[in-house]
Amino acid sequence: MRAFSNLKASIANYKTLDSKDKKTFWKEGFINNLMYILIIIAAIYTYTQNHKFLSVSSIVNIISLSAANIPIALGIAGCIVLTGTDLSAGRVVGLTACISASLLQSMDYATKMFPNLQPLPIPVVILIVVVVGGIVGFVNGWFVAQFKLHPFIVTLATQLITYGVLLLYIMINGNNGQPLSGLDNSFKNFVTGSLVKFFGVPIPNYVWYAIIMIAFMWFMWNKTTFGKNMFAVGSNPEAANVSGVSVFWTTIAVHTLAGAMYGITGFIESARIGSNQANTGLNYECDAIAACVIGGVSFVGGTGKISGIVLGVFILRIIFVALQFLSINQSMQYIIKGLIILVACSIDMRKYLVRK
Template identity: 65%
Template sequence: MFIIILCAVIYIAIEVPAFIKLPSIVNIISLTAAKLPIALGIAGCIVLTGTDISAGRVVGLTACISASLLTTTFKVFPNMTSAPSIALVILIVLVVGAVVGLVNGFSVAKFKLHPFIVTLSTQLIVYGCILMYLKNGTNNGQTLSGLTDGYRNLVAGTLFKIGDTAVPMYVLYAVILTAIMWVIWNKTTFGKNMFAVGSNEEAANVSGVNVTRTIIMVFVLAGIMYAITGFIDGARIASANANTGLNYECDAIAACVIGGVSFVGGIGKISGIVIGVLLLQIIFAGLNFLSVDANMLYIIKGLIILIACAIDMRKYLVRK
């Protein structure tokens, strides 16, 4: 996959030289930073040989909550006169993400349901919550906008400039989250237990690992990462609606598989996830430079996931 994408990037750079100029590179880095938290969250579910297709809708719900509270026009809550503190809103969205993750993890761990079925159910539930939430007050399902300057500056403000090109603040947040997740995955008992459960659940249980708690914690952590993505996305896009976060989980899963997180379980690295997200954003940005039909991107995403999973399974069978 790396070789195929590298060849594609070289071809795009030759066809459209602007693709490798500074503004384009900074844009790719910014898009990578925006999509990295959700990929870091969903990767843990894949390590457990599962997945989480509710991720995009959780991003949408938390983005809508953030945009409805940190705004200058309170359409969802018309009785409010001023925006609450940003810290309080962050806490609210983190709790919302964690609750969805808790439901997913508890259902998978306690009821032994397949993660696909569980997260398909919560995806529909969360989407229904989004639609009802946007109907509150005088909003009537419309797009939420008019965000406060404090919220916008905190997320999308300028971190520093390279020439005349600004690097947004959320790039820093993505770096911090990546470092935190690296420590969790590699330097904590929870991280070791996660890989043990993903490799062989029965063996992990016999070895004294609390399998139920580990699975629940993985999904809760994933939900928190989705919530952070939603909070960032609300300010990054400067609006939120029922379609915010749509298909984000597809991009995240594709990035994880490209980055070496295996669906056979117990295999994956944080560095691989970062590279996977970066490569995916490079190829999508390149296709936009080539003026490829936006509808074709869905076909390409599907092919990337299919080919990457096929290669991964082939490697697993050869090792086995």
């Protein structure tokens, strides 16, 4: 109802514009929505080349792949709202994925990392990876808040440290860096099992977990003091400080929550991939950042919506799946990913300059 009222008001305002302003309106609208327009064109073109692109199995696949990436995007979005970023996100996913796998390997697996350890209860493992991710996030936030360091530098450092810890971890008990697989069936069923089918195609359980994460983060961003403080600090930290908002603790809390979300992503990825190694999580932060920017989370700070983040994740995943359907080679896909990030950030900055 509110959206309809806003649309009605926008149409009324448009009618009051002169011809020059109307041209400007359409020009700005086209540029600001260029990414969405290009994606729609790409999706239509892909469908004309391969009709399976919009088949039920393909749609479920897109939804599933998006769901797996939503938690990390929801986490990193908070850092972007604070005008920062988080380069350590992918390595935290890798570390927590390997921790999850090592604690939930089947007892009869030949190269089990901890041979005498029974698979831990799943809630305990979730708590462990959330704590591990939260610790990395806390360190990021503390250095950013305490020493006023740019998040790029801090998270670049913790990215390297986390990767080093990961490499050491997968060497434990003579594992010698071997992939961690042979996961317990209870773990695999909990994450990748299915209770619901869509036109006969199973929907993985982790899709529902992603929906829970979306609801949780929407509540945190929109209905709590934490969320209000986050946007206040992102918009103007000096003004927020004068208003009584603790910039220090808000910065730490945002990064800690982000780290916890990376831990959940790692837990899901561990079962989804099934074979975890040092490169698990590599470059995940790039996709998450791109999805956030496409979804309207601005690097100028203080701007973003959960719905936009989810939409950004889906749009990015549609592009990647389309590239596969078009048989674009992996090297070219990296180039296209980079161009998407560059164009999205350019459009975002242009919107900011126009508002100024």
